[in-house]
Amino acid sequence: MIVVIRRMILILSLMFWQGGFTFYGGVVVPIGGAVLGSDTEQGFITQAVTNYLNLAGAVCLLFWMEHLWHERRNGVFKMEWLLWAFSMTTLAILATTHVLMDKTIDHNSISVLNPKSFDIYHKIYIGTSSLQWVGAICMLFMAMFRWHRQDGQIR
Numbered sequence: 001m002i003v004v005i006r007r008m009i010l011i012l013s014l015m016f017w018q019g020g021f022t023f024y025g026g027v028v029v030p031i032g033g034a035v036l037g038s039d040t041e042q043g044f045i046t047q048a049v050t051n052y053l054n055l056a057g058a059v060c061l062l063f064w065m066e067h068l069w070h071e072r073r074n075g076v077f078k079m080e081w082l083l084w085a086f087s088m089t090t091l092a093i094l095a096t097t098h099v100l101m102d103k104t105i106d107h108n109s110i111s112v113l114n115p116k117s118f119d120i121y122h123k124i125y126i127g128t129s130s131l132q133w134v135g136a137i138c139m140l141f142m143a144m145f146r147w148h149r150q151d152g153q154i155r
Helices: 002-036 039-070 078-102 115-154
Strands: none
Touching: 002 039, 002 115, 039 078, 039 115, 078 115
16 A cells, blocks of 8 residues: 555655646647737746745655665666656756846846846756656656556556
């Protein structure tokens, strides 16, 4: 029963983190830009939201590490640990890039102080987020494949 609970927590945390990212990027950002009439104004909302997405990622990856640690004797693939490390690395890159982007904006005037630097950091952020999403999908696939194999052995 404890294994099922751990798996459920893992899936729920991943759904919150990556599902939130997918929905926000695919639905909220375009609608927000259209309603506000400005990608810059939408960007200031996104600037605040991504702090929470990164925090959700950190929590999810802690749950994932705990899960991999408990499952280490049950056939955890080395690739799962590599994908976890990749996700942690991308999260660190996102957090660092976020700080750098924050230095290029002014909250009081809702303006970008250094558009050239901001654009570079933003491209890094978007690219890293996309790679992180692919890594998370791969981690989920690997876990589900292993769970299927383990559950088949129990029967």
